[in-house]
Amino acid sequence: MNRRPKVAFLDVNETLSDLRSVVGAFEAQGLSAEHVRTWYLSVLRDGFASTVLGDNPGYAAIGQEIAKFLIREVDPARDDDAVDDGAAAIMTAMVAAQPHSDVVPGLVALANTGVRVMTLSNGSADVAKKLLGSTPADAAVEKYLSVIDAGAWKPAPASYRHGLMESGVAAADALMVAVHPWDLEGARRVGLRTAWINRSGARWPSLFAPPDVEAESFTALALEIGQTAD
Structure with a gap:
């Protein structure tokens, strides 16, 4: 990137x-x-x-x-x-599920790079808030967004466009981060850049275009983004 x-x-x-x-x-x-x-x-x-x-x-x-x-x-x-x-x-x-060990420090580090952070979930925004709300990562998250307000689940285009509307950012200036290739492919087709969190060392499926960034954790992703130019 x-x-x-x-x-x-x-x-x-x-x-x-x-x-x-x-x-x-x-x-x-x-x-x-x-x-x-x-x-x-x-x-x-x-x-x-x-x-x-x-x-x-x-x-x-x-x-x-x-x-x-x-x-x-x-x-x-x-x-x-x-x-x-x-x-x-x-x-x-x-x-009441718990976050992966890399999530809280990784999101704090990501926000410290100057990138705005928002969740965009097929689930409830309240569940995402509960996941992070009692951790230091809560302060790093600007908005908790759900597709319930978009009218369609990811990877439908409307879901990503909802995020763009809420952020006021053009697609080319936005990054979708997920462990799911199908989610990133949906975002790519709307014009967002993509980052794959690949904790397991899996191979990217050839069915989809490769992500712009691949990182083994959120902390690794924050480090890579922090090294890029504004």
Whole structure:
């Protein structure tokens, strides 16, 4: 990246939040650690499908239904009230998920480079606020944004345009940061630059154009952005 962005939009679920921190809540309902990722990918699937169909459902509403489905799948004999309670416990845990270890220092460092920082989530803005609100990173975040106000889930163009409207920044001066290649591809097609947080050392999928920046953590991303010209 040869020019510093004016604003960085951050994906929240899995990019900022560490899904490993909710494994215990799934296991308490008879599910396994693997079900956490199944739950998450299923929520994305149904959210994407709803967006294609012209709807804009709440992340939590989909999440609760997926949790119920998974609980019934592993324990068909459980009564409806117990299933509802189990799904509610899972959703409570999701709201209380913890950030990855690199997130708080990385966001503070990113804001210190002069880049404005905003979250842009398919989930609730309140959940993102809860994730960071009691940490030093809260002061680094200018706005917590959700696609519920955009009318469409990411990677629909309207979601990124909502972020641009809220920031007052042109697409070419904005950076989308995520662990998800599909999210970055959606942003790229609207004209934003992209940064891939690749904590696992995965290979970028050839289906999408490569990101402008690849970093192993938010702290590494902040260091790289800090070395670019204004």
